[in-house]
Amino acid sequence: MYSFNYVRPSSVAEAVKALNGGNFLSGGMTLLPSLKMRLARPETLVDLAGIAELTGITIEGDRLCIGAMTRHSDVASSADIQRVLPALAELAGGIGDPLVRNRGTIGGSIANSDPSADYPAAAVALDATIVTDRREIPASSFFTGLFTTALQAGELVTRIKFPMIKRAAYAKFPSPASRYAMVGVMVVDTGKGVRVAVTGAGPCVFRQEAFEKALDQNFAPQAIDGIVVSAEGLNQDLFGTPEYRANLISVMTRRAVAAVQARR
Amino acid sequence: MGIAVAMVVNGRNVTAEVDERTLLVEFLRRDLRLTGTHVGCDTSQCGACVVHVDGRAIKSCTMLAVQAAGSAVTTIEGLGSGTQLHAVQEAFRNCHGLQCGYCTPGMIMTAVELLKRNPNPSEHQIREGLEGNICRCTGYHNIVKAIASAAKVLQATAAA
Ligand SMILES: Cc1cc2nc3c(=O)[nH]c(=O)nc-3n(C[C@H](O)[C@H](O)[C@H](O)COP(=O)(O)OP(=O)(O)OC[C@H]3O[C@@H](n4cnc5c(N)ncnc54)[C@H](O)[C@@H]3O)c2cc1C
Ligand code: FES
Ligand code: FES
Numbered sequence: 001m002y003s004f005n006y007v008r009p010s011s012v013a014e015a016v017k018a019l020n021g022g023n024f025l026s027g028g029m030t031l032l033p034s035l036k037m038r039l040a041r042p043e044t045l046v047d048l049a050g051i052a053e054l055t056g057i058t059i060e061g062d063r064l065c066i067g068a069m070t071r072h073s074d075v076a077s078s079a080d081i082q083r084v085l086p087a088l089a090e091l092a093g094g095i096g097d098p099l100v101r102n103r104g105t106i107g108g109s110i111a112n113s114d115p116s117a118d119y120p121a122a123a124v125a126l127d128a129t130i131v132t133d134r135r136e137i138p139a140s141s142f143f144t145g146l147f148t149t150a151l152q153a154g155e156l157v158t159r160i161k162f163p164m165i166k167r168a169a170y171a172k173f174p175s176p177a178s179r180y181a182m183v184g185v186m187v188v189d190t191g192k193g194v195r196v197a198v199t200g201a202g203p204c205v206f207r208q209e210a211f212e213k214a215l216d217q218n219f220a221p222q223a224i225d226g227i228v229v230s231a232e233g234l235n236q237d238l239f240g241t242p243e244y245r246a247n248l249i250s251v252m253t254r255r256a257v258a259a260v261q262a263r264r
Numbered sequence: 265m266g267i268a269v270a271m272v273v274n275g276r277n278v279t280a281e282v283d284e285r286t287l288l289v290e291f292l293r294r295d296l297r298l299t300g301t302h303v304g305c306d307t308s309q310c311g312a313c314v315v316h317v318d319g320r321a322i323k324s325c326t327m328l329a330v331q332a333a334g335s336a337v338t339t340i341e342g343l344g345s346g347t348q349l350h351a352v353q354e355a356f357r358n359c360h361g362l363q364c365g366y367c368t369p370g371m372i373m374t375a376v377e378l379l380k381r382n383p384n385p386s387e388h389q390i391r392e393g394l395e396g397n398i399c400r401c402t403g404y405h406n407i408v409k410a411i412a413s414a415a416k417v418l419q420a421t422a423a424a
Contacts, residue, residue, distance in 0.1 A: 001285045032327070047330075097311075098374065099321055099397075103326070
């Protein structure tokens with residue numbers, strides 16, 4: 001690791017002011033390993049752990065609001081989230097392993113836009129709103145590419161607002177080694193249309209519109225039979241070819257649809 | 265340039281000056297000589313370095329010592345009483361839940377938190393709970409048995 005200045009401010013305003021071209025540090029589960037590998041050289045690390053306004057799970061009107069510093073394990077075990085948006089609690093409970101979930105945060109995961117991360121699928125399929133220190137960004141325009149987002153330099157994610165929809169489910173095929181998504185699919189039946197978002201398969205999360213149309217007509221796993229998913233542009237790595245991932249998109253979508261049907 | 269940190273480790277107040285890059289596991293092993301916590305991978309994958317910070321099991325190779333300032337840390341050395349092993353330690357011994365022992369401190373710290381969250385886990389839940397801990401020797405069966413047996417002992421003690 002290269003050396004850095006470490007600060008732990010107690011408010012959002014102080015954190016943004018202290019950043020000075022450095023990095024925010026939330027769970028550190030992605031940032032610290034990359035600092036160890038000297039992939040980054042921030043002058044300053046601004047630890048967000050002391051900022052009370054970044055924590056908390058609240059229901060405000062028709063929205064579930066989750067503070068950026070909320071750990072994955074707290075989302076998974078929240079009785080409120082299990083009641084109003086069970087798919088999100090289940091998704092959080094499947095991230096990495098219990099030790100990763102005890103540190104990693106929703107804000108860090110969203111800000112990082114890892115191609116294999118789970119939360120981006122939920123944010124896009126549920127049409128969540130990403131709230132920052134300066135504005136609100138719809139999830140549909142937040143994830144812009146491989147590890148890139150619409151965040152400006154020094155912009156801090158403060159919380160994420162989700163609609164409360166019971167008819168939603170996430171199905172993930174985890175990498176047996178890392179537990180990251182080889183492919184993960186979030187299916188949401190909003191009542192006004194079906195939304196399908198895919199993570200793990202491409203450079204960043206994307207919607208699968210052909211599936212959405214078919215599921216709008218007939219909300220059943222077999223509704224997508226016969227729709228060919230193109231492998232073009234999908235990820236290729238040690239663990240799977242683009243063609244393998246294209247097939248997994250269909251398989252995981254069917255599983256997620258079946259899981260939505262099983263809810264009441 | 266050092267940063268002053270103060271934390272409670274195994275019930276004892278400790279203060280020290282650390283380099284900001286010092287990992288919590290380095291601070292525990294090198295500065296405090298608590299070498300029961302191991303480093304297996306140093307890449308956040310194996311769980312040999314698991315300790316509790318404010319009651320939560322975490323990988324101490326992926327946390328800076330400065331991040332733990334103000335917290336209460338428990339390591340494997342702080343689990344038992346000095347003369348008596350913790351029920352989970354005792355169960356690992358009785359069930360032959362270890363061979364070389366390298367993964368054991370991390371396994372036990374993870375298991376203790378698992379049983380606190382879920383005092384009566386199924387075999388499947390135990391195996392899921394160990395997803396962040398890797399063992400090269402045992403094949404896991406006896407580790408899972410040890411945790412199931414410790415769960416029974418702890419529940420009997422709680423009921424008594
Ligand atoms: C072994 C292992 C397995 C994992 N498995 C999974 C998995 O299955 N699925 C999955 O989704 N993830 C997985 N992860 C990643 C994990 O969920 C991380 O917690 C997450 O990607 C990053 O969150 P963090 O809080 O740790 O962020 P950090 O590592 O602290 O930060 C990540 C990046 O985001 C920036 N940042 C952090 N917070 C904010 C904020 N509030 N506003 C703006 N920028 C911010 C940081 O500056 C940094 O660039 C795994 C990680 C490990 C180590
Ligand atoms: S040494 Fe920390 S996870 Fe392996
Ligand atoms: S007992 Fe040897 S690594 Fe687990």
